[in-house]
Amino acid sequence: MTPTTETLTAERILEATEEVLRRHGPAKATVVDVARALGVSHGSVYRHFRTKAALREAVTKRWLDRTSASLTGIAAEARDPEARLRDWLAALFTAKRRKAGDDPELFATYQVLTGENVEAVGAHITDLTGQLTRIxxxxxxxxxxxxxxxxxxxxxxxxxxARFHDPGYAQDWDQPDIDAQFEAVVELVVRGLRA
Structure with missing residues (x-):
C-alpha cells in the first residue's frame, strides 16, 4: 500500500511528525514536511490537527505519555509499597535516561517542545505525582x-x-557515579517515609 492509499490517522501523523522532527529539528520542521513524508497534502494533516501548534502539542503529549504508561503498572501493583516506590523511581530514571541517551537529537527536540507545551507537561507531572500518591x-x-x-x-x-528525571539535568545522567547518587537519594527518601 502506498502512503496516499493508506488510511490517514492521527497516530500515523504523529509517527511521521516525530520522524520529521528528528530529521529537521523543531525550528525547521513544518506541516508540509510531515505531509510530504506521508504522501498527502498538508490540508489532510490539518484535518486532524487544526494548527502546527496543536500538532506539536500532540507529539509532546504522546512522548510524555509513553513514560507515564510505563510506570502505571508499577504504581498499581499489589505488593510492598517500599519496593514499589523504589522500582517506580528507578523506572522513571531509566526511562528518562534512555530517551536522552538513545536518541539525543529527538530528546533535544522534545526539550524545546516541552518548553512550548506547558499544559502537556503539567498534565504529565500531575499523572506522575498521582501515581506516586497511590504508592x-x-x-x-x-x-x-x-x-x-x-x-x-x-x-x-x-x-x-528531580535530578534523576527532569530533562534539565540530562547532561548529568552519564556521570560514572550517577547510579550511586540515585541510590543514595532514594535511600534517603525511603528512610524519611518509613513509619
Missing amino acids: IRDGADNGAFTATDPATTARAVFHAT
Whole structure:
C-alpha cells in the first residue's frame, strides 16, 4: 500500500511528525514536511490537527505519555509499597535516561517542545505525582510509611528526585557515579517515609 492509499490517522501523523522532527529539528520542521513524508497534502494533516501548534502539542503529549504508561503498572501493583516506590523511581530514571541517551537529537527536540507545551507537561507531572500518591497512600494505609497527606508527600518525593528525571539535568545522567547518587537519594527518601 502506498502512503496516499493508506488510511490517514492521527497516530500515523504523529509517527511521521516525530520522524520529521528528528530529521529537521523543531525550528525547521513544518506541516508540509510531515505531509510530504506521508504522501498527502498538508490540508489532510490539518484535518486532524487544526494548527502546527496543536500538532506539536500532540507529539509532546504522546512522548510524555509513553513514560507515564510505563510506570502505571508499577504504581498499581499489589505488593510492598517500599519496593514499589523504589522500582517506580528507578523506572522513571531509566526511562528518562534512555530517551536522552538513545536518541539525543529527538530528546533535544522534545526539550524545546516541552518548553512550548506547558499544559502537556503539567498534565504529565500531575499523572506522575498521582501515581506516586497511590504508592505512598498504600504505604500509609498498611503502616509502612508515615504520610498524613500522601499527595503532598508525593509531590515532595517527586521534587526531591528531580535530578534523576527532569530533562534539565540530562547532561548529568552519564556521570560514572550517577547510579550511586540515585541510590543514595532514594535511600534517603525511603528512610524519611518509613513509619
